[in-house]
Amino acid sequence: MRITTNVYPKEQRRDAWRFALKRLSLTLDDADEATLYGELIHFRSSTHIDFIRVTGTAQAWTIDFRDQPATYWLAMILDGSATMRDGGQELRLADGDIICGRGDSPVSIAFTGDNRSLIVQVPHSELSARLKTPISGPPRKIATDSGSARVFAGMLRSLADTLTDITTDQARPVELAFPEFLVTALLDNAPAKALGGAAGMRAALLERIFQTIEIRLSDPDLNYQQVAAEHGISPRYLQKLFESIDDSFGHYVKVRRLERCRLDLRSPLHVQKSISDILFEWGFNDSASFSRAFREQYGISPREYRKAPPQEQEAVELLRRGRPARKERAAKAEEAVEIEEVLEEQLDEQPADDIPQVPAYMGDTGTSRHHHLPATPETVHWGYLSKDLKPALRVRSGDFVTIETLTHHANDDPERMVEGDAGVESVYQWDHCGKTVERRGAGPMDASAFGRGPGEGFGVHICTGPIHVEGAMPGDLIEVRILDLKPRPSGNSRFAGKSFGSNAATYWGFHYNDLLTEPKNREVVTIYEVEATGGRLPTAHAVYSYRWTPQVDPSGVTHARYDYPGVPVNPESIERNYDILQNVEIPIRPHFGVIAVAPNHNGLVDSVPPASFGGNLDNWRTGPGARVFLPVQVPGALLSLGDPHASQGDSELCGTAIECSMTGLIQIVHHKGAGVMEQLKDVDYPLIETESEWVIMGFSHPNYLKELGPDAQSEVYKHSSIDAAMRDAFRKARRFLMTAKQLTEDEAISLLSVGVDFGVSQVVNGNFGVHAVIRKALFTS
Incomplete structure (x- = not known):
C-alpha cells in the first residue's frame, strides 16, 4: 500500500498526511505546511508484523502504540537525522540508528530535514515463544556497529528498499528471521538495570539457550546434555532454568519444531514437499507421533491443516x-x-494483508469504516449492470473500501494472469461442465444465436459489486474518491512479484478496417509486464505478442475471432513474437475503466456503452487522486467498479488499454440532492475532478437507454459518432461554466475555445466519448 501527499491539493495535504499517519499509530506533531511532502509504504506480513516506510520533509511525529500495548516497535533511520524524546530522555539519531520499545512506550521523533525511516510493529505473540522474559525499561537505542545487530540492520535496510515490491510469500523468510534477530539485539544491548539483576541474567542465559535450540532444531539427536555443555552449565541447572518458566527442555523443543512444520505446511515454497519430508526435516522421527503432537498443539491434523x-x-x-x-x-x-x-x-471482517488497506484522505475517523471487497464468484457480475442485483457490500457515506477488480482479458495469457491466483481462478473457472460465473453478458442465456456462451458476450467487463450506499436516492450524487490503485501480482511462482496485462487489437477497434499490411483481417494480442511500484516512474513494457488463432473454449465452441473475452487461449495454438517494441517504455496510468451506478432500466444493461450512469468511461484520468461524481438513478446507488487498466491513451484506439487486474482503495461520499455544493448542482452526467482539472464527459448519446427506444442496446452501436459526442461535451461544458462559475453564455463559449482542451476519450465502446478538460488554474479566485 502506497500513499503520497502529492495526490492532494496543497491546502489539504497536512490534514491528509496527519490522517494517513494516524491510521498507522503515528501522530503528526509538527510540519511546515508550505513545503510538506510525505509518502507512506505499508506492508503487513502473514504473521501480522507491520513494516512502514515513511519518507518526508522536515517534520515531527510520535510513535504511539498505546492502543496496542501487546506489541514491540522498532524504528530505523534510513536517511537524515533526528532527535528522539520521551518522558525521561533525549537521543540523537543518525543514518542507520535503531531504537526500539514496548507498545505502551510512545516516543517523539523530530527530523530537521528530508528524511526516510522504517517503522516495524511486531505483535508480542510473535516474540513470546522466544522472549520468555520481556525486557523492561524505556525505549532505547540498539548498537548496530558489530555482531548480529549489524547484520540485522543490513536486513532491515534491504527490506525497506524493496518494501514496494515484496510479496507475502517472499516475506516469509523475513518473518522467521525477524523475531530471532530482534531478540538477540535486545539481549545484546540490554543494560544491566534492564536485565533485572540475577533473575535477569538467568533470563538472558535462557534466551541464549533458546538461540542454540533454534539453530539446531533440525537435528533429531538434539538433547539437553549437549546444550548444557555448550553453555558451560550443568544439565540439572538447565532443567531448573526451564522449570522457572513452567516448561521443560523436551516440550519446548517439540513445540518449536511443530511451529516450524506448521509454517512450512502453509508455505507455497514447500508445496511440493510431502508431510513426511517436512517432519523429518525438522527433527521428528515418525509420522504417527508427529500427527498426534500436531493435533494436540493446533486442534487439527497436519493433512487437514495443509488442505x-x-x-x-x-x-x-x-x-x-x-x-x-x-x-x-x-x-x-x-x-x-x-x-x-x-x-x-x-x-470475516479482516482485510487481506497484501493489498491497500489504510486510507489517506482526510475524513471522519470516528465514523468512517474500512471494508474489504474481494473479487469472488459471489461478488462480481460479468458483462452487465442491473438495478436488480443484490448488493455485495453496504456502506455509509465516508466509508473506505479496498476493492479487488479483475480484468476480463486475463485468459489472454492464463499462465501469467490466472494460474496460481485462487481468486482469479475461482472467477474464471470454466470446464466442460460449465462456469462458476455462468452469465457473462447481458444477452440471452441461450448460446445458439452467436455461439459465444451464456450472455453471448453482450457486455464483457468483470465488475466488482454492487455497493449499496446508505440513504442514496435518485437526484443525489455519489462521489468516488480514488486513493490508491496497484496491479495485482501474478499468482504463478514462476512470475513471483511481477504483474501483467494484455492489449488486444481486435475487430471492434477503430483501426481494424484501415490496416495496411497483410493479412488485413488480423487481431493481435500484446502481453505487457507492468511495474507495480518503484523508485522511478513505474512503466510497462511489452513481453511478446501473438496473432489470434481460432480458439476452442471448454464448452466445445470455436471462436474464429476475438469475440468473447474470457475464452482461455491455448498457448500451443499461438506463435509468440518476442521481438516487439524494443526500447519502448510506457508510463503506467492506473485507472478504473468502469465506474458505474445502476441504470434506472428494467432488465440487464450491456456493460460496454457508457452513459449518464457512468459505466465504461475509459478515461485514464480516473486514477489515484481523482474524484468521480455520478448521478444516482436508483435507491442505494448500487456502485460497481471494474475494467482496470494499467495504461491507456485518449481514444483507446485499437479496442483495449493495457488490461490488468488491480486492487484499489476508494472512499465513497454521498451528496444529498438538496445539499450538493454549487458547482455540482446541475451535474447529471459523470464528472471527473483531479487536483488541477475538471473533466466533463460527453457521449454520442448521453442517455441512450431512453433516447433510442426499446432496442437501444443494439441501436447505440449503429449511431455513434465523434460529432455527436463532441456536441454533447460542448453543451455540458458550457452548462458547467455557466452554473458552477456563473459565466455568461458568451463568456463560456469564448473560454471553451481559448482555454479548454477537448479530447477523444474512446471510439470503441458503442457510445463514443469526448471529454472537455477545464483547468482550475484558469480561475484566479
Whole structure:
C-alpha cells in the first residue's frame, strides 16, 4: 500500500498526511505546511508484523502504540537525522540508528530535514515463544556497529528498499528471521538495570539457550546434555532454568519444531514437499507421533491443516497465539471451540494483508469504516449492470473500501494472469461442465444465436459489486474518491512479484478496417509486464505478442475471432513474437475503466456503452487522486467498479488499454440532492475532478437507454459518432461554466475555445466519448 501527499491539493495535504499517519499509530506533531511532502509504504506480513516506510520533509511525529500495548516497535533511520524524546530522555539519531520499545512506550521523533525511516510493529505473540522474559525499561537505542545487530540492520535496510515490491510469500523468510534477530539485539544491548539483576541474567542465559535450540532444531539427536555443555552449565541447572518458566527442555523443543512444520505446511515454497519430508526435516522421527503432537498443539491434523483454505489456517494461527500454558490446557479445552468460532467471525471482517488497506484522505475517523471487497464468484457480475442485483457490500457515506477488480482479458495469457491466483481462478473457472460465473453478458442465456456462451458476450467487463450506499436516492450524487490503485501480482511462482496485462487489437477497434499490411483481417494480442511500484516512474513494457488463432473454449465452441473475452487461449495454438517494441517504455496510468451506478432500466444493461450512469468511461484520468461524481438513478446507488487498466491513451484506439487486474482503495461520499455544493448542482452526467482539472464527459448519446427506444442496446452501436459526442461535451461544458462559475453564455463559449482542451476519450465502446478538460488554474479566485 502506497500513499503520497502529492495526490492532494496543497491546502489539504497536512490534514491528509496527519490522517494517513494516524491510521498507522503515528501522530503528526509538527510540519511546515508550505513545503510538506510525505509518502507512506505499508506492508503487513502473514504473521501480522507491520513494516512502514515513511519518507518526508522536515517534520515531527510520535510513535504511539498505546492502543496496542501487546506489541514491540522498532524504528530505523534510513536517511537524515533526528532527535528522539520521551518522558525521561533525549537521543540523537543518525543514518542507520535503531531504537526500539514496548507498545505502551510512545516516543517523539523530530527530523530537521528530508528524511526516510522504517517503522516495524511486531505483535508480542510473535516474540513470546522466544522472549520468555520481556525486557523492561524505556525505549532505547540498539548498537548496530558489530555482531548480529549489524547484520540485522543490513536486513532491515534491504527490506525497506524493496518494501514496494515484496510479496507475502517472499516475506516469509523475513518473518522467521525477524523475531530471532530482534531478540538477540535486545539481549545484546540490554543494560544491566534492564536485565533485572540475577533473575535477569538467568533470563538472558535462557534466551541464549533458546538461540542454540533454534539453530539446531533440525537435528533429531538434539538433547539437553549437549546444550548444557555448550553453555558451560550443568544439565540439572538447565532443567531448573526451564522449570522457572513452567516448561521443560523436551516440550519446548517439540513445540518449536511443530511451529516450524506448521509454517512450512502453509508455505507455497514447500508445496511440493510431502508431510513426511517436512517432519523429518525438522527433527521428528515418525509420522504417527508427529500427527498426534500436531493435533494436540493446533486442534487439527497436519493433512487437514495443509488442505484448509487460508482463512481456516489463519484461525488456527490466531488460536495458537492465545493458547494457554500446559497446566491450564485441560481446564480450557471446552472453551476452544467457542474461541475458534469468535475468531472466524473476526476473520470475516479482516482485510487481506497484501493489498491497500489504510486510507489517506482526510475524513471522519470516528465514523468512517474500512471494508474489504474481494473479487469472488459471489461478488462480481460479468458483462452487465442491473438495478436488480443484490448488493455485495453496504456502506455509509465516508466509508473506505479496498476493492479487488479483475480484468476480463486475463485468459489472454492464463499462465501469467490466472494460474496460481485462487481468486482469479475461482472467477474464471470454466470446464466442460460449465462456469462458476455462468452469465457473462447481458444477452440471452441461450448460446445458439452467436455461439459465444451464456450472455453471448453482450457486455464483457468483470465488475466488482454492487455497493449499496446508505440513504442514496435518485437526484443525489455519489462521489468516488480514488486513493490508491496497484496491479495485482501474478499468482504463478514462476512470475513471483511481477504483474501483467494484455492489449488486444481486435475487430471492434477503430483501426481494424484501415490496416495496411497483410493479412488485413488480423487481431493481435500484446502481453505487457507492468511495474507495480518503484523508485522511478513505474512503466510497462511489452513481453511478446501473438496473432489470434481460432480458439476452442471448454464448452466445445470455436471462436474464429476475438469475440468473447474470457475464452482461455491455448498457448500451443499461438506463435509468440518476442521481438516487439524494443526500447519502448510506457508510463503506467492506473485507472478504473468502469465506474458505474445502476441504470434506472428494467432488465440487464450491456456493460460496454457508457452513459449518464457512468459505466465504461475509459478515461485514464480516473486514477489515484481523482474524484468521480455520478448521478444516482436508483435507491442505494448500487456502485460497481471494474475494467482496470494499467495504461491507456485518449481514444483507446485499437479496442483495449493495457488490461490488468488491480486492487484499489476508494472512499465513497454521498451528496444529498438538496445539499450538493454549487458547482455540482446541475451535474447529471459523470464528472471527473483531479487536483488541477475538471473533466466533463460527453457521449454520442448521453442517455441512450431512453433516447433510442426499446432496442437501444443494439441501436447505440449503429449511431455513434465523434460529432455527436463532441456536441454533447460542448453543451455540458458550457452548462458547467455557466452554473458552477456563473459565466455568461458568451463568456463560456469564448473560454471553451481559448482555454479548454477537448479530447477523444474512446471510439470503441458503442457510445463514443469526448471529454472537455477545464483547468482550475484558469480561475484566479
